[in-house]
Amino acid sequence: MQFRFIAAVGATALAVSLAGCSTSDAGEGASDDIELRMTMWSSNPDHLALFDEIADDYMADHPEVTSIEFESLTLDQLDTVLTTGITAGDAPDLTWLPVESSAEYIAAGALLDAAPVLESTEGYDYDDLVPALQERWRDGDAQYGVPFSTGALVMYYNADLYADAGVKSPADLIAEGDWTWESFREISKELTDATGVPGYVVNDFDFKNWTRLVPLFYAYGGSPWNDDATACTADSPEMQDAFELFNGMVFDDGSSPVPGQQVDFWGGQAGATSSFLSSNALLQDATYEWGIVPMPSGPAGDTQALGQAAIAALAAGDNHEAALDFLAFLTNAENAARLAQFFPPARESLLTTDVLVGSSTILTPELVQPIIDATLSSGRIFPVAENNAAVADALNSSLDEFVYVPDADLGEALGNVCAAIDPLL
Template sequence: MKHRTLLAAGLTAVALTLTACGGGDGEDSTSDGPADLRMTVWTSDEAQLALFQEIADAYVAEHSDTVSGISFETLPFEDYTTGITTQIAGGNPPDLAWIFESSAPEFVASGALLDLRPVLEETDGYDAGDLEPDALRLWESDGGLYAYPFSNSPFGVFVNTDQLTAAGQPLPADLIAAGDWTWDRAAEIAAATAQTSGKAGLVVRDFDFALWENLGTIWSSFGARPWSEDGSSCEFTSPEMIDALTWIHDQIFTTGALPGPGTTADFFAGDAAMTVTQISRASALDGSFGWDLVPLPDGPEGHINVIGQAGIGVFADGPNADVAADFLAYFTNPENAERLAAYFPPPRTSLLNAETLQGANAKLTAEQLQAVVIDGIPGAVTKPAHANFAQLQAAIRAELDALWTADADVTAVAESVCAAAEPLLAG
């Protein structure tokens, strides 16, 4: 608890830094002479970085009068947002930065980011009208667009078909065809397969009883959400959330469909029957077992698609904001967006087709991409996000610890979550 208190305090300082450094409008922000741009990212993948640099070098070659070079700085994923805001506080902000969807409202509200809509709409050949409106929503405010959502990755379920077949269980693809792919059926199959295999059943990847926001892939189809749409009130005590948390608790401690605390099970190493995650994980499949990828199951409120997003923003008070915005328009134009689709599902409707995406994701079939990605973006809800998300994440995690015991009182835990969250939501 002491560690979490210190962490929350540090994240509070990060939020204050954003607010203090915000308010710029990009005017008089271009430095004298060609600019040397820097973008922070969290990827360390050599192929991805090589593609970024190739696009950047082409831009420099075409704009040598305004930009002398562009570099990409990798910051550790687990400390990424803190790393950016530390740079801002130290007077050394990047020109552009990737931004987590969970931090989007915080960054947008801070005033730290440049409104990109004018440059995107005015750039020849950019075709801003091709951007999927649902993908932009999280990054908009008062008509402005404060980051480009370069990655729009729906969650799906990877299935170890060998394990299910060995356990005599139906395959999700057949259940989908029969209109019977639900969380209840998925849990039944996961529990039965785990009992037969001695391995895990259904794993919500990266949850690990810490990143509770990943459970939104389940509770969204129960009609539940952690807070109201305007982010002002806690909804962990709503009937829908109580039902969802009760269901999750039962699958952990009663049926065994979901692994319990302390269990490490990597689906891609063959340690689980199914896992909820995004398509980028397909690169970890090595052909050692049969598998499939299917959409999230239906819940009591029907089928709800859930996506994780990441945006690229330009810092308004940076010395090269105008040049950085022009580069972002180049980096994400139709041609380059298609190249980036090899790793990041784009927000461009013209590129959301099986032919384009399969060319960039050879391990996935056109049918899988259509069902999970193309059909999974329009109308999807994003993972939880809030202008005060950093403090909320830590506070809610601390209260949810009491839920991860066999005899937990779900309603009492939900009430304690809201007691901790309400002051942070109000603030």
Template sequence: MKFRAAIAALAVTALTALAGCGDGGGTPVAEDTGPIELRMTIWSANEAHLKLFNDIAAEYKTAHPNVSVRFDPLPFDSYTTTLTTQIAGGNGPDLAWVLEDSAPDFVGSGALVPLDDTLKKTDGYNAEDIAPAATKLWQTGGKLYAYPFSTSPFGMFVNTDLLKQAGQDNPADLVAAGTWTWEKAFAEGAAVNAKTGTAGIVVRDFDYKTWSNLSTVWTGWGAQAWSADGKTCGFNAPEMVDAMTALHKAVFTDKAMPGPGVAADFFTGQSAMTVTQISRASLLKDAKFGWDLVPLPSGPKGKYSVVGQAGLGVLKKSKHAQAATDFLAFFTAPANSAKLAQYFPPARKSQLNADTLAKTNPLLKPTQLQSVVIDGISSGVVKPSHTGSAEIAQNVRASLDPLWKPDANVKSVLDTVCTGLKPLLSK
């Protein structure tokens, strides 16, 4: 635990140190010449994603034969810590995906190159098409420091065969009837586990480590990790206590969710339902079971949506910042944005409609895209983000560990979370 905290602190120091580096504004000032290999860190090792990225890079190389791009997947649950540790060690990438939780650190520290000038000067880029709401998290001082290449609401993939086998209602029917709630979802997950032995509900990429993914559940109770100004801890507020109590009961009493240490992959038929984003839909190409995609269940506070965002930025310390910025403009231009939309909902207003998304998402129906993606983006809240995200993430993860036991006192654990968070939120 102390080692993780030290790494988190190192990550914060690395980003802060970058604020004083470079040319002040951070804009590349010289053209790159000679052979160039750009490295771009990403969190996905999905073969379909990598094929698309490599195809785009190969197309770029036809017009820029001296530039090649290597995509470097890092483990999701340690992505930001690994990335910032690389930066601290002087071997950071040229370009990087930045997850929403660490956006304030990367954008506010001066670690990234401003993109506005390059995007505006790129022929056919049409920067005005980018939705202002999508760029909010990635701007400071009126400048854009990362392109919001994915603004993706979370939905619930369901295995309709398993639910039918367990004698449960089809979630799509419950959505239509207005009775698709977390109470009902937990009940169906518990029934599947009891009658088939298969896991019920899995919050993908949570694994009792990445706690921020639980915001896809607790937001339904009106809970939040901290106040809008980021100064007040929300983990021990009544709404969060109720949400976490419901989750704890679902795991340890009703067995609606697999417990710690139990792996259950929905996409290979090991669970009845999973909370995740449409970028995972490609894993269902050869599915041997019937499936559907529905919005997140309603909570006590009603219907809601949670959005995960990722920005693509160029590191100011890159040795090839000019070439990296040019490739970013190519990677996110209208034609490639449309290609990326099959996995990562675009920030471009002209492409953010069910008909356009359906063309590049053959596995998903226009109605699914409308209800989960389009409607979700219009009403969704972004997952938690804060300055000092790496240190906060490690602190909360460690403080929540005692919660994942059958006899845990939920309120007491959440009080401890806030005790640890208070000094970090006040920085």
């Protein structure tokens, strides 16, 4: 992600601008004719239709809320839209937030504590929220966002391409007990050599979104910074090994696209990609057989990377009481189950194959079980830094300049990456 706006104004300015936006400062709006706004980074018609249905159900029982508008934007626009709206006094009431932004927004005082409303809402079952999956959003007894989507990055693969090329598929390697990044690299090159099609494309990456490489980092025991996000570890031997494999696929094997090369797995142009469960909607009209498997293991074992997004109420919004009440409604057990066909829930009672498959015509219990296993056992949430906007911008920029290049001296290159991000941690 590119957080250009926050990086430009600086984290200090953000904190100062938000410090005054406490619950007592923002207006509650009129007692009726409340209009709620929520930003989200999906424009998928099925996602939007479901959120509209939930909003209609809420308004039917809350006549004081006359409209709920969902504003679609892209993830790389999110911080610009939110901070510009806050500065202009036109902030939305609620928003999706990626877990990478959790610490930064909480520290800046930008989010409302939802815990009192959630705990007092009849039938909400606050204790059903899996504690380990709430950690990034809780500070003491306060809860500043409710994860509505917590799921592992998984690997989708085009079974027909592997079969037609006579190359082992990811499922075949799993059956042989050899599902590692090294073995995946081998079959990716074999597929590319046989068909001319890239064996692997990282979805939603385009060499600008470092988080999409986290499964590879974790498999090798690496991370761009230490556990408390105080020091860079991007130059560790583990990270160097991970990037050697990735750069090898891109620049040596030709089995993964080079920077600037556009490849669409969903359109049948690659053997495999890594993405979230919500991407299954892109395969609704697929003309090829496909499957889902966990991401490969590595020297550090099988540690799946969990992405997470939460719904949060903004302190700068105008309708605190209604926003928090709608947040509780959106994330209650019933609606979390409705959303689960696209977004893996963080409720213990809902992490079942029946719920995740739901009414989907393309998902099966066998396809979603790896996601449940990763969420409850082998999963680890993405790294989070408090100064995330500036850190992410510097990390993406330095990786682009020093690492994602042919014949990179990775020892030197990753040292340059740490030089760029260490002062920001």
